[in-house]
Amino acid sequence: MYELTIRTSFAAAHSLRDYNGPCARLHGHTWQVEVVLNGRQLDGYSMLVDFRELKKKTKRIIEELDHQNLNTLEPFAHSGGGNPTAENLSKYLFERLKSEFSGLQREIKIALVRVCESPEACAAYWEED
Numbered sequence: 001m002y003e004l005t006i007r008t009s010f011a012a013a014h015s016l017r018d019y020n021g022p023c024a025r026l027h028g029h030t031w032q033v034e035v036v037l038n039g040r041q042l043d044g045y046s047m048l049v050d051f052r053e054l055k056k057k058t059k060r061i062i063e064e065l066d067h068q069n070l071n072t073l074e075p076f077a078h079s080g081g082g083n084p085t086a087e088n089l090s091k092y093l094f095e096r097l098k099s100e101f102s103g104l105q106r107e108i109k110i111a112l113v114r115v116c117e118s119p120e121a122c123a124a125y126w127e128e129d
């Protein structure tokens, strides 16, 4: 198996609904994002996925979140969608990236998406086989 990781970041505000603590107030983070892919087969360039391609796809999704109040965006706008926590952001990014890579002939799996709201506080989402 091969594994590949890219890291990127975006800045966005959020607040936690129905939460008893300072995070209920609107505040911002520079969210660090890590995307991990894996697969068995390399392409003709001996790459699992071109880093440029993975970065481009990730950037496109992240641009929708960058410099936004996450609570106002569709996936997190209603209480049913859950709070825009690091956990929910990692799941959201995982699912968006999974669909981006679903059409390839080679089997490439999004192994994990990790989102950190600070260097000391990270959450990750992945799917079990």
Ligand SMILES: [Zn+2]
Binding pocket: 014, 023, 027, 028, 029, 117
């Ligand atoms: Zn926060």
